[in-house]
Amino acid sequence: MSADPITVHVPLGERAYDILIGPRLLDEAGAILKGRFPGRRFGIVTDETVAKAQLPRLLAALDAAGIDHSEIVLPAGEGTKSWANLQTVVEGLLAARLERRDLVIALGGGVIGDLAGFAAAIARRGMDFVQVPTSLLAQVDSSVGGKTGINSPHGKNLVGAFHQPRLVLADLSALDTLAPRQFAAGYAEVVKYGLIDDEAYFFWLEENRAEIFSGGPARAEAIARACxxxxxxxxxxxxxxxxxxxxxxxxxxxxxxxxxxxFSDRLLHGEGVAIGMMLAHAFSAKLGLAPSQDTGRIGAHLKAAGLPTRLADIPGDLAPTDALMTAIAQDKKVERGALTFILTRGIGRAFIEKNVEPGKVAEFLEEMRGA
Known part of the structure; x- marks a missing residue:
């Protein structure tokens, strides 16, 4: 066994679970799962990219522990979070004769975690599942907290359920296989936690970004603090x-x-979040809520991490502002048609603002198109 992983406990009563963060957890997954869930069978859901890079390690670990398992391999990409693939996963779990007390393993990034978790929530009226996130974004965000779901033609994550995992295994060594663009996209979600309500964490990220990206000890600390x-x-x-x-x-x-x-590789989720955080801070500054110099400081940090920060950084022609406003109107936080935004009074001082005037948002987006 490798050194003991960092453990972040999620104390949700009878639904409490641990997040384990450390190297080589995929190779130790058989022993860990056998110890925590004795006698269970597992249905692994993954995508073609992760299947090549990480699935052999997980299968070897399960086989070594004598754990019965089956696999469902899906295409990679945001488009996989669809009704059709949800049906594929649920029918695959049923075809494998997995019972209600057996578990689903979500092996992959946020797309697979969301989809497999949703499938687990509805298959046999609810099965347990384990998150094995293999991307930085999934390790610090989507694998934790129980949000599961798929996309709709009307927008992202509009169909789903809250379904907490039983365990999260965040293998740091899996991150070594990520493309630099994918790692940077995940880092946007790391920065987010500092910008919400932890100014000291954001400053720490400024000082330790290089070590986080190179895989030094700061990487594990950054992930644990985010979780x-x-x-x-x-x-x-x-x-x-x-x-x-x-x-x-x-x-x-x-x-x-x-x-x-x-929902394409033209703009990864984390890249959209990076631009979105910049827009949220710039919009807050325009409304006189936040100092404009904070927007510049955040932008400098995100740029140094290799992330886009402007609408103009998105490849190709951007859809017109009215199309953006239509998409914003489908946001899950909309109430009775009124727009809700997360705005800020500065780094680490985010707040919820309801009844934001659509006209002001549209005017702001028009200005940002040329910035």
Missing amino acids: AAKTRFVLADEKETGVRALLNLGHTFGHALEKVTG
């Missing part, structure tokens, strides 16, 4: 009826940008 922050919001507001909405900083703009770019 602890996510856990804090989940405990305060599990079903996102209040303060948990702060975790959507940058996402209202970002999800709209993802939709108008076709």
Whole structure:
């Protein structure tokens, strides 16, 4: 066994679970799962890219522990979060004769975690599942907190359920296989936690970004601190009826940008979040809520991490502003047609603002198109 992993505990009563963060956890997964879930069978859901890079390690670990398993391999990409693939996963779990007490393993990034978790929530009226996130974005955000779902033609993550995992295994060594662009996209979600309510964490990220990207000890600390922050919001507001909405900083703009770019590699989720966080801070500054110099400081950090920060950084022609506004109107935080945004009074001072005037948002986006 490798050195003991960092453990972040999510104390949700009978649904409590641990997030284990450390190297080589995929290779130790058989022993870990056998110890925590004795006698269970597992259905692994993954995509073609992760299947090549990580699935052999997981299968070897399960085989060594004598654990029975089956696999469902899907195409890679945001488009996989669809009704058709949800049906594929559910029918695959049933065809494998997995029972209600057996578990689903979500092996992959946020797309697979969201899809497999949703399938687990509805197959046999609810099966347990384990998150094995292999991307930075999934390790610090989507694998924690129980949000599962798929996309709709109307927008991102509009169909789903809250379904907490039983365990999260965040293998740091899996991150070594990520393309630099994918790692940077995940880093946007790391930065988000500092911008919401932890100014000191953002400053720490400024000082340690290079070591996080190179894989030094700061990487594990950054992930653990992000998971602890996510856990804090989940405990305060599990079903996102209040303060948990702060975790959507940058996402209202970002999800709209993802939709108008076709949920494609043209704009990765984390890249949309990075631009979205910049827009949220710039919009807050325009409204006189936040100092404009904070927007510049955040932009400099995101640029240094290799992330886009402007609408003009998105490849190709951007959809017109009215198309963006239509996408924003489908955001999950909309109430009775009124727009809700996560705005800020500065670094680490985000807040929920309801009844934002659509006209002001549209005017702001028009200005940002040329910035």
